[in-house]
Amino acid sequence: MRKVGVFVCHCGRNIAGTVDVERVTEALRSYPGVAYSIDYLYMCSDPGQDLIKEAIAKRDLDGVVVAACSPAMHEITFRRTVAAAGLNPYLCEVANIREQCSWVHRDDMERATLKAIQIIGTIVEKVHHDEPLVPLAVPIARRALIIGGGIAGLQAASDIAAAGYAVILVEREERLGGRMAQLSGTYLNFDSTADLLSEKVEVVTRNPHITVLTRAQVEAVGGYLGDFKVKVRQQGNDKEYEVGAIVVATGYDLYPKERLSEYGGERYPDVIDGLEFERMLSPTGPTAGEVRCPSDGRVPQEVVFVQCAGSRDPERGVSYCSKICCMYTAKQAMMYKMQVPQGQAYIFYIDIRALGKGYEEFTQRAMEEHRVLYLRGKVSKVFPQDGKMMVWGADTLSGKRVEVAADLVVLATPMVPNADAFGLAQKLRVATDEYGFFSEAHPKLRPVESLTAGVYLAGACQAPKDIPEAVTQGGAAAAKVLSLFSQEKITHDPIVAAVDSELCAGCGICVEVCPYEAREIHPLTKVAVVKEVLCQGCGACLVACPNKASHLRNFAPAQIMAMIEALEGG
Amino acid sequence: MVIGGGISGIQAALDIANSGYEVVLVERLPSIGGHMAQLSETFPTLDCSQCILTPRTVEVGHHEKIKLVTYSEVEEVRSQGDDLRVKVRRKPAYVDWERCTGCGLCQEKCPWRVTSDFERGIGERKVIYTLSPQAVPNKPVIDREHCVYFQKGGKCGACAKFCPVEAIDFQQKEEIWEEQVGAIVVATGYDLYPMERLSEYDGGHHPDVIDSLQFERLLSASGPTAGEIRRPSDGAVPKEVVFVQCAGSRDPERGVAYCSQICCMYTAKQALLYKHKVHEGQAYVFYIDIRAGGKGYEEFVQRAMEEERVLYLRGKVSKIFPQNSKVMVWGADTLSGKRVEIAADLVILATAILPSQGAWDLKEKLGIKIDESGFYEEAHPQVRPIESGVPGIYLAGAGQGPKDIPEAVAQGSAAAAKVLALFASEV
Numbered sequence: 001m002r003k004v005g006v007f008v009c010h011c012g013r014n015i016a017g018t019v020d021v022e023r024v025t026e027a028l029r030s031y032p033g034v035a036y037s038i039d040y041l042y043m044c045s046d047p048g049q050d051l052i053k054e055a056i057a058k059r060d061l062d063g064v065v066v067a068a069c070s071p072a073m074h075e076i077t078f079r080r081t082v083a084a085a086g087l088n089p090y091l092c093e094v095a096n097i098r099e100q101c102s103w104v105h106r107d108d109m110e111r112a113t114l115k116a117i118q119i120i121g122t123i124v125e126k127v128h129h130d131e132p133l134v135p136l137a138v139p140i141a142r143r144a145l146i147i148g149g150g151i152a153g154l155q156a157a158s159d160i161a162a163a164g165y166a167v168i169l170v171e172r173e174e175r176l177g178g179r180m181a182q183l184s185g186t187y188l189n190f191d192s193t194a195d196l197l198s199e200k201v202e203v204v205t206r207n208p209h210i211t212v213l214t215r216a217q218v219e220a221v222g223g224y225l226g227d228f229k230v231k232v233r234q235q236g237n238d239k240e241y242e243v244g245a246i247v248v249a250t251g252y253d254l255y256p257k258e259r260l261s262e263y264g265g266e267r268y269p270d271v272i273d274g275l276e277f278e279r280m281l282s283p284t285g286p287t288a289g290e291v292r293c294p295s296d297g298r299v300p301q302e303v304v305f306v307q308c309a310g311s312r313d314p315e316r317g318v319s320y321c322s323k324i325c326c327m328y329t330a331k332q333a334m335m336y337k338m339q340v341p342q343g344q345a346y347i348f349y350i351d352i353r354a355l356g357k358g359y360e361e362f363t364q365r366a367m368e369e370h371r372v373l374y375l376r377g378k379v380s381k382v383f384p385q386d387g388k389m390m391v392w393g394a395d396t397l398s399g400k401r402v403e404v405a406a407d408l409v410v411l412a413t414p415m416v417p418n419a420d421a422f423g424l425a426q427k428l429r430v431a432t433d434e435y436g437f438f439s440e441a442h443p444k445l446r447p448v449e450s451l452t453a454g455v456y457l458a459g460a461c462q463a464p465k466d467i468p469e470a471v472t473q474g475g476a477a478a479a480k481v482l483s484l485f486s487q488e489k490i491t492h493d494p495i496v497a498a499v500d501s502e503l504c505a506g507c508g509i510c511v512e513v514c515p516y517e518a519r520e521i522h523p524l525t526k527v528a529v530v531k532e533v534l535c536q537g538c539g540a541c542l543v544a545c546p547n548k549a550s551h552l553r554n555f556a557p558a559q560i561m562a563m564i565e566a567l568e569g570g
Numbered sequence: 571m572v573i574g575g576g577i578s579g580i581q582a583a584l585d586i587a588n589s590g591y592e593v594v595l596v597e598r599l600p601s602i603g604g605h606m607a608q609l610s611e612t613f614p615t616l617d618c619s620q621c622i623l624t625p626r627t628v629e630v631g632h633h634e635k636i637k638l639v640t641y642s643e644v645e646e647v648r649s650q651g652d653d654l655r656v657k658v659r660r661k662p663a664y665v666d667w668e669r670c671t672g673c674g675l676c677q678e679k680c681p682w683r684v685t686s687d688f689e690r691g692i693g694e695r696k697v698i699y700t701l702s703p704q705a706v707p708n709k710p711v712i713d714r715e716h717c718v719y720f721q722k723g724g725k726c727g728a729c730a731k732f733c734p735v736e737a738i739d740f741q742q743k744e745e746i747w748e749e750q751v752g753a754i755v756v757a758t759g760y761d762l763y764p765m766e767r768l769s770e771y772d773g774g775h776h777p778d779v780i781d782s783l784q785f786e787r788l789l790s791a792s793g794p795t796a797g798e799i800r801r802p803s804d805g806a807v808p809k810e811v812v813f814v815q816c817a818g819s820r821d822p823e824r825g826v827a828y829c830s831q832i833c834c835m836y837t838a839k840q841a842l843l844y845k846h847k848v849h850e851g852q853a854y855v856f857y858i859d860i861r862a863g864g865k866g867y868e869e870f871v872q873r874a875m876e877e878e879r880v881l882y883l884r885g886k887v888s889k890i891f892p893q894n895s896k897v898m899v900w901g902a903d904t905l906s907g908k909r910v911e912i913a914a915d916l917v918i919l920a921t922a923i924l925p926s927q928g929a930w931d932l933k934e935k936l937g938i939k940i941d942e943s944g945f946y947e948e949a950h951p952q953v954r955p956i957e958s959g960v961p962g963i964y965l966a967g968a969g970q971g972p973k974d975i976p977e978a979v980a981q982g983s984a985a986a987a988k989v990l991a992l993f994a995s996e997v
Contacts, residue, residue, distance in 0.1 A: 012674030014703060041734075042708075045671040072625055077632060151953070162991035186952045196953045312868055321868040351859035357941075357951065357971035360820055360829035397904055433865075443865065444612050445577075445622055447976040448983065463865035468955040469977070475956060475984030479585045482990045486589040 002063035002091075002128050003035035005055050006120060009043035009068035011098055018102035020113040024067070027117045033128055035059055044074050049081045056085040063127040064092040067120045070099045088132035090494070090554060095123035122563040129559035133494040138533050140226040141244040142485045145170065147218055147424065150178020151467055152459025153249035154200045155474025156481075161209040163482050168241055169204065170232055171214045172420070176201045178251050179460075180467060184281035184289070187331040188358050193467075194284065217420070221246075221427045224534050225454030226490040245454050245481045248438055249474065250424060252415040252460040255310045255317055262316070263309060263382045263411055269294040270389050271382060271409045273309075274328060281335050291339055293408050300407030303336055304391045305329045305347045306379045309411035312350060318414050318435060323464040325412035326353040330366040332410065337370040345372045346404055348379045348393050356466065375402055382409055415464040429516065430455050438462050448476045456480050495553055496535035497542065501527045503549035510541035510550060571596060571656055571751040573644055573932070576604020577975055578967025579757030580626050581982030582989075586755075587635035589990050594749050595630065596658060597640040598928065601705035603627050604759055608688065610789035610797070612975060613839040614870035620704060620792060627706040641711060643928070645746060647754070647935045652996065654962060656749045662742040664712035665698070669737035672708035674700075676729035676738065684716045686794075690784040692802050693794030698729050702792060712738075752996065753962045753989045756936065756946060757982065758929055760968040763818040763825055763922035770824070771817060771890045771919055777802040778897050779890060779917045781817075782836060789843050799847050801916045804895075808915030811844055812899045813837045813855045814887045817919035820858060826922045828943055831972040833920035834861040838874040840918065845878040853880045854912060856887050856901050864974065883910060890917055923972040936963055946970045956984045964988050 006028040010016035021039045028037040036059045040048045043066055055061055064087065066078045071094035079089035097116040105112035144160050146153045149171030157167045175181065183193040204210055216234035223229040226244045257265030257273045264271045270293050272280075279285040280292070293300050307325050310317025326349065333345040352374070354360045366372045377394035384390070388405040395402050417436040425432045430450045431439040438457050441449040448456050456477040459470040484490070497518075504527040511519045511528065518534035519541060521527070528541075528549070541550045551557060572583045575597030583593045595602070607627075609619035630636055639658060646657040665676075677696045686695035688702070698712045712719075718726040719740060730738035765774030765781055772779050778801045780788075787793040788800070801808045815833050818825025834857065841853040860882070862871045874880045885902035892898070896913040903910050925944040933940050938958040939947040946965050949957040956964050964985040967978040 010673075012672070012703075013678065041673045042671050047671060073628060159987040159991055163987075163994035188951055191950075191952065196950075200953065319869060319872075320866075321862055323863040351861060353859065353861045353863050354829055355831050355861050355863040357945065358828070361827055364827075399905075399907065437865070440865075442622070443615055444617065444975045445581075445626065445979055447980050467952040469980075471953055472955055472977070472980050472984045475987045476980040476982075479589075479983040479987035479990065482987060483585055483588040486990075 001033050003059065003061050004033055004063035004065060004124055004127050005052070005059060005061040006031075006034055006037040006124065007043055007052055007055075007064065007066045008037065008039040008120075009048070009066065010039060010041045011069060012042065015068070015098050015102045018106050018109055018112045019097060019116045020109060023113055024116050024120065028120055028124070031121060031124060034124060035061060043068050044077055049077070052078070052081050053085040056082060056087055062087065062091060063130070065095055065120060065123045065127055066092065067095040067097045067116065067123075070094075070096045090133040091127060091130050093123050093127050093130070095120045118567055121566040125562040125566045126559055129556065129562060130554050133553060135494050136492040136532050137489040138224075138226045138492060140485060140487065140490055141228075141242045142166070143168065143241070143243045144245045144247060144481050145228070145230055145241060145243040146247045146249060148178065148249035148251055148459070148461070149173075149176035149212070149214070150249060150251045150459060150470070151180045151197065151200065152251070152470040152474040153178070153247065154204050155471045156247045156249060156458050156478045157210050158200065158203045158207065159475050159478030160481050161204075161207045165209065165482070165485055167210045168232075168243065169210055169212045170216045170218060171212070172217055174214055176204065176212065176214065179275070182275055182282070183278045184285075184335065185331070186467065187327045188362055190331070190335070194282075218424060218427060226484075228454065245456065245484055246428065247456045247458055247477045247481065248424070248428065248430070248450070248461055249458040250418040250421050250461040252464065253418055255414040255416050257309070257411050257413050260310055260316065260411065260413070263306065263379065263409070264384070264389070265411060268384055268389060270407065271411065273411050273413045274325065274332070277332055277410045281332065291336055291408075298407065299340055299343075301340070301343050302404060302406045303333070303343060303345050303408045303410065304404050304406040305333055305345065305410045305412065306382075306391075307347060307349045307412045308378070309413050311412075311414040318416070320414070320435065321353065321464075322412070322414045323353065323355070324415065324466045327356070327359055327362070327466065329410075329412050330354075330363045330372070333372040334366050334370045337372065345370075346406075347372060347374050348377055349374060350376070350378065356468070377402070415460060417461060421461060428452060428455055448473050448480060454484070492533050493537065494532075495537045495555070496532045497530050497537065497539070497550055497552055499528045499530060500549045500551070501525065503547045504528050505547055505549075507546065509544045509546065513540045513544040515540065571654075571749060571753070572755045572757060574604070574757035574759055574967065574969070575599075575602030575640065576757060576759045576967060576978070577606045577623065577626070578759070578978035578982040579604070579755065580630055581979045582755045582757060582966050582986045583630060583636055584626065584633070585983050585986030586989050587633050590635070591990070591993055592635050592637070594637045594639060594751060596642050596644060597638075598643055599701060600641045600663065600709070600711045601701045601707060602630060602638070602640065603701070603706070605783070606975060607702060608690070608783055608790070609786050610791070610793070611839065611843060613835045614866040616839070616843075618791075620702075620790075624704050627704070631706040638707065640707060644932065644935060652752065654751050654754060656751060656754070658747060658749055660745040662744050663709070664714070664738065664740055664742050665710055666737045666739045666742070667707065667709040669735045670709050671735055673734065675732050675734065677710060679728045679732040681726070681728060682716060682718060684713065689787050689794050690781070692780065692784050692787060753964065753992055754936065755964050755966050755982075755985045755989065756932065756938070756958065756969055757966040757985075758926045758932060758969040760923045760972065761926050763924050765919060765921060768818055768824065768919065768921070770888065771814065772892065772897070776892050776897055778808075778915065779919065781919050781921045782833070782840065785840055785918045789840065799844060806915065807848055809848070809851050810912060810914045811841075811851060811853050811916045811918065812912055812914040813841055813853065813918045813920065814890075814899070815855065815857045815920045816886070818922040819920075826924070826943060828972070829861065830920070830923040831861070832923065832974045835864070835867055835870070835974065837920050838862070838871045838880070841880040842874045842878050845880065853878075855880060855882050856885055857882060858884070858886065864976070885910070923968065925969055929969055936960065938963055956981060956988055962992065
């Protein structure tokens with residue numbers, strides 16, 4: 001039996017205001033298997049930590065329970081403390097008597113005190129059953145794979161390479177640049193996207209640390225954080241690369257306008273989408289930058305822009321907002337008016353979402369300086385009549401129906417994930433949301449990490465975003481890769497599954513259920529083995545095993561039962 | 571050096587420090603966390619802000635590569651070769667933080683209460699205080715202006731009497747020293763447009779006309795009402811609540827011309843949380859456009875409208891004035907073309923986001939540019955959004971323009987990437 005020390009924290013008045021800490025300390029002193037107990041005002045303070053270190057040395061403790069706040073707060077702190085005193089850090093556990101006790105029972109000191117004693121008792125039992133563990137260390141291949149050579153991928157590649165690490169940039173198309181290469185100019189300042197982009201491409205292609213693979217695709221991904229093995233197919237040839245981290249920057253497609261039959265998207269040449277209009281506006285496009293009706297090449301005098309053509313419309317398209325359409329439509333309408341000053345541009349919208357620095361002012365300019373006519377309402381129907389495209393819509397502000405006989409209709413169709421994204425997500429074992437966009441680890445605080453360790457996200461593959469946001473995310477993903485590469489080795493939490501080979505029948509059910517491919521049946525011994533660096537400790541295998549041959553280290557069934565019994569006894 | 575200890579600066583500091591470089595994080599207030607520490611819950615997942623923030627602030631506090639310098643401001647910056655020499659001035663806390671264990675006894679014993687800035691004026695704090703129980707560092711400062719010991723010549727001194735480790739030091743002086751750094755990330759964040767300047771919205775006179783950060787404090791479990799929705803004037807539970815969007819934004823005549831970007835989402839969240847707490851209450855939102863542009867944002871606003879029956883009215887509010895025990899809100903519904911009048915119990919103004927007050931001074935010291943609205947200007951709006959144009963100085967967070975938490979976090983990381991690349995190239 002271990003000699004366990006219990007350290008009860010007052011957390012100022014946070015705990016001591018509700019829980020009688022002295023009584024708790026006293027009660028634990030006579031608890032079976034507890035060799036020592038003491039309370040202190042702030043256990044996480046330096047004197048508090050010294051108290052723990054001293055007790056380990058003087059009382060020869062080989063297990064520590066700190067009764068304090070949530071382990072999410074200070075488990076690392078106290079594990080470091082006991083490690084400094086020479087004890088295995090996994091023999092230190094935190095009993096949460098603040099969030100789970102004192103804070104929620106402020107009106108009942110007696111019961112809160114009894115509950116605190118019970119909570120600590122269970123954790124004492126846990127420590128008695130804990131194994132000393134050592135974090136798993138994995139070497140890192142200091143080379144990054146970027147999937148997608150659009151602006152987000154280019155930014156990630158150049159930032160990683162600028163810090164001196166090797167990058168492999170895989171691009172499906174023949175050239176780098178992605179969607180940005182198709183655009184005419186940027187909003188706000190009408191800068192040439194081609195010029196802005198060629199600077200970035202130049203930086204990437206010139207950097208000796210970056211290997212650019214165009215007309216290439218990721219075929220298969222194996223391995224794990226620090227040691228991925230990625231098979232890339234380039235023009236029929238497969239080659240395997242070892243990389244330590246992966247940045248996904250596969251960008252977007254547009255929702256096919258053909259599916260919007262009430263807008264005539266599938267039938268009429270003069271109904272085009274936002275990217276087709278960009279090509280028309282672009283000096284390198286099919287009309288050398290001149291706006292012409294695709295049907296007969298005439299200069300359109302009445303142009304209708306339809307926003308939310310499939311966005312914010314769960315019935316006919318997608319329910320989300322595509323975020324960038326309000327701004328590029330304002331830009332497109334302005335560029336049209338600059339080219340055809342006597343022409344009229346109409347924009348049908350639901351809300352004008354000018355979300356960015358200077359964006360509001362920009363849409364105001366479209367309205368006021370360029371006399372673009374904004375109509376608040378949805379378009380119900382687009383159909384041909386007398387050589388024109390009739391647009392039926394509503395103006396919800398006047399409450400009237402609006403009919404425009406247009407020469408050209410531009411549909412701002414929704415951004416959807418790239419067609420290859422779903423297959424890639426499966427290869428990478430990365431989650432996607434209901435629309436197929438890659439899921440970030442946390443919407444607020446971990447926007448460029450996926451939940452799969454070592455796989456990061458940048459740009460529109462995660463959700464619709466514009467150029468500055470994609471650039472920012474590319475840079476942010478690079479920072480994550482750089483932090484990773486600066487480590488000597490990757491340490492991996494040793495709270496992973498283990499197999500009792502005596503009990504394992506080699507049925508393989510656990511191999512099937514493991515979401516991380518962290519299990520296999522050993523070819524010789526025919527029992528299940530755990531690939532510890534892949535295991536995330538989720539516990540699916542424990543539940544699935546018919547023989548109860550699997551357990552999670554330091555959460556073994558006997559351990560949990562002992563903890564529950566402590567509750568019943570207490 | 572990272573200037574500003576909000577979420578953006580925290581992220582930049584952690585990413586740089588986790589790559590093995592040393593970081594000095596300078597924060598004006600006594601503890602880090604910025605505005606995020608004041609928020610109740612976050613859209614669209616309704617995660618508790620404090621709960622997701624605290625692990626980050628704690629990590630900063632413990633990080634061996636981060637020198638955390640709070641209650642301090644940048645005094646002067648000059649470049650010397652590749653390096654920047656930054657003079658930092660630390661205000662006297664009148665508490666010896668080396669000795670202080672953060673036990674909180676001084677705050678308990680201090681007999682004097684004053685209005686708290688952290689609670690946005692709707693709550694109180696002691697004269698010796700920390701910003702919150704989870705403050706990092708968890709060390710108090712004495713508010714000299716309100717402290718009886720300072721103002722009445724040595725009377726009181728309760729904190730000193732009760733402090734178990736003799737950490738109170740009434741003689742403490744400000745400190746000025748110099749840090750030598752290779753790069754600076756500017757992450758000074760935002761303030762809100764003062765309600766006093768919105769005279770047609772009663773100019774902040776009426777206690778039941780509050781701004782959105784005040785409402786966050788009302789919603790917050792750690793706020794002055796412990797998360798219960800009570801109107802400031804008499805503590806009654808408000809049954810009719812009006813949210814006024816674009817209160818000073820998109821309004822060049824009365825406020826600022828730009829859009830503050832985050833108000834549509836936090837207002838939807840606030841209205842939804844209000845309805846969670848006061849089921850029978852009615853929430854109205856006046857808006858011009860609903861700008862729900864992020865991932866899951868559109869769906870979130872739909873939820874507020876459909877599931878929580880928050881009433882959205884498209885139109886501006888023309889006037890707010892007290893009448894009897896209510897606050898009258900006059901507005902327009904541009905969709906029906908009718909005038910709307912609501913006798914509200916509580917009005918929340920989504921006031922415009924402004925660059926933080928120190929931004930003007932700091933740009934002089936750093937030699938970086940600001941735009942006409944007072945936000946730091948980036949080198950190029952599309953392709954160089956993080957760079958200031960001055961080598962070695964990068965921008966992150968709302969100091970560069972209004973932004974929400976995930977954008978501020980991404981910018982913090984992106985600025986870190988620039989710093990890491992710079993440091994790697996110098997080796």
